[in-house]
Amino acid sequence: MADELTIPGQEPLAAQLRAAAGAGRLGQAVILSGRGDLLRCARFAAAAMECQGETPPCGVCPACRKVLRDIHPDVVTVRDPDHKSIAIEVLRAVRSDAYILPNEGKRKVYIFPDCALLDPKGQNVLLKVLEDGPPHAAFLFCAESAALLLPTIRSRSVEWRLAPPAEALAAGDPEARRLCELLCGGRAADLAAFCAGLENSKIDREALSRLLSDARDVLCAALALSCGAGGGDDPLAARLAGSLDRRRLSALADVLGGFIRQCGYNVGVGHLTGALAVALAP
Ligand SMILES: [Zn+2]
Structure with a gap:
């Protein structure tokens, strides 16, 4: 049997995310907080949402492999390298795109790799789709501290914390x-x-x-x-x-x-x- 997919250094978190995914409890809005490779944890969670295997994320099915290589058409990493904060137009485009059905996956997943780049105005643009967006849309927020997100976003999200690095x-x-x-x-x-x-x-x-x-x-x-x-x-x-x-x-x-x-x-x-x-x- 192949080794189970995990997150190096964050095995307990990986096990918790896997259990939540297996029980269908991964939710629509997820905050991954703490110090460490938050994006990797977000990809793991996204793979769990798209996995076609029996123990999501299996890491070997086509969906998992595409998510982990960042080439899955329904898993979008939201970036805006031209601006200091992610521009409102970019977030409005995300909001509209969320209502379109997935191309090939089970869900449309939007990963925000650093919530320090999401200013309150931008977060408010996302709030509406978090409140009553389609069930196929999921949002993964990576934040060193969940306090970077507005209370209105936090109250609609499930927060998963990374264990602090051993050397810290x-x-x-x-x-x-x-x-x-x-x-x-x-x-x-x-x-x-x-x-x-x-x-x-x-x-x-x-x-x-x-x-x-x-x-x-x-x-x-x-x-x-x-x-x-x-x-x-x-x-x-x-x-x-x-x-x-x-x-x-x-x-x-x-x-x-x-x-x-x-x-x-x-x-x-x-x-x-x-x-x-x-x-x-x-
Ligand atoms: Zn899989």
Whole structure:
């Protein structure tokens, strides 16, 4: 028996998508979020929608092979390389095309490889077809964070998250490490700029919470080092322990803990990052 088609590094997600496809629960609007090869995951989901085999996506039937090679006539990757955001005309064309029956496939699938390129106006153009488009049309939105999409789109979509890459888990969020470096430097202006940058990056509360947790882990390792209690071999923790005294490390870990809890409440990210800049200032 041939190996089952999967997504390298995202096997659990592939298994979940396969189960949903098998049960006919893949839905009309799907958000694939997180960091990693979102387009590959979207192609996997599209193949599951078009597959003619018994265990979609089989990866070997003509439909699967065409989707995976990006030559299936009913699976469209929506791009607009001439503009910064995908132009309204392009999206209107998608909207009209969605009502036309598929050429050869079971469904018409539209993949948006990067929702950072879909501005709110463009998303509103798609909203109508998401609300009452034909059942054969499906939309796959790839977004590092689902927060890039309007709440009206999100509420009509099923979100599937990629597992974070293994190396990111080992090393911690790069933004968290950047925050720790700035804490070593102790310049209020740098910390304020970092927090403003977080807000501008449209980070959602969940990602902010992860970032702060990773930073707090490094602070706790630094605190353990400065108490002579080991603390691992992270050079960044050693730098923190060398730059800040125990009282300050402990206070910072407390501050981050407070903000991690607040990320669990319905508080605006802009409010959180603004307050964080104030709370972290030396
Ligand atoms: Zn197939």
